Amino acid sequence: MKKLAFATLAGSLLLGTLNAQAADVDNAIEHRQGVFSAMKWYFGPMGAMIKGDMPYDQAEFTRRAEQLAKLAPMAEEGFVEGSAEGTEALPAIWEDMDTFSGGFDKLESTTAALVEASMSGDMAQIKPAFGDVAKTCKGCHDNFRED
Numbered sequence: 001m002k003k004l005a006f007a008t009l010a011g012s013l014l015l016g017t018l019n020a021q022a023a024d025v026d027n028a029i030e031h032r033q034g035v036f037s038a039m040k041w042y043f044g045p046m047g048a049m050i051k052g053d054m055p056y057d058q059a060e061f062t063r064r065a066e067q068l069a070k071l072a073p074m075a076e077e078g079f080v081e082g083s084a085e086g087t088e089a090l091p092a093i094w095e096d097m098d099t100f101s102g103g104f105d106k107l108e109s110t111t112a113a114l115v116e117a118s119m120s121g122d123m124a125q126i127k128p129a130f131g132d133v134a135k136t137c138k139g140c141h142d143n144f145r146e147d
């Protein structure tokens, strides 16, 4: 009887651990997708300002670039083991974590450069810096995100 109670306890503890792991994976997915959504929120209007679809406002452009640069290192930790299923994250991420991680390094450096360029208020500097960030988003999506 004692033994059985112990087995039941051990079983429920194990189940508890498994549930906690599943919740961790769900939270990690929510975290990274939330960060990417926030990136899009800051990034989209910058593109519209560059294209002339929205009036260019230097302070607002710089503010958006700064927020994007802060978000750049945040999504990566959401790519925990076993979190591809049911998402657009390709299994290739976990097969080549170095390249994938390099994409986030590049995002950090290109967004920092965009902040610098945006402070100049000079489109001749801002446009190519924005292009470098856009290429970094696209480069990673082409390799590691399902389309």
Ligand code: HEC
Pocket (backbone or CB within 6 Å): 029, 032, 033, 034, 036, 037, 039, 040, 043, 087, 088, 089, 090, 100, 101, 102, 103, 104, 107, 133, 134, 136, 137, 138, 140, 141, 144, 145
């Ligand atoms: C190093 C790789 C990488 C970089 C860099 C990157 N992304 Fe992504 N992005 C992904 C992956 C992988 C997903 C799919 C995540 C998922 O489905 O859980 C994704 C998903 C998204 C999504 C969809 C989020 C959702 O709600 O499902 C948006 C929007 C997005 N990225 C925007 C951007 C923007 C904007 C940039 C550049 C400023 C960017 N990403 C840079 C890898 C990257």
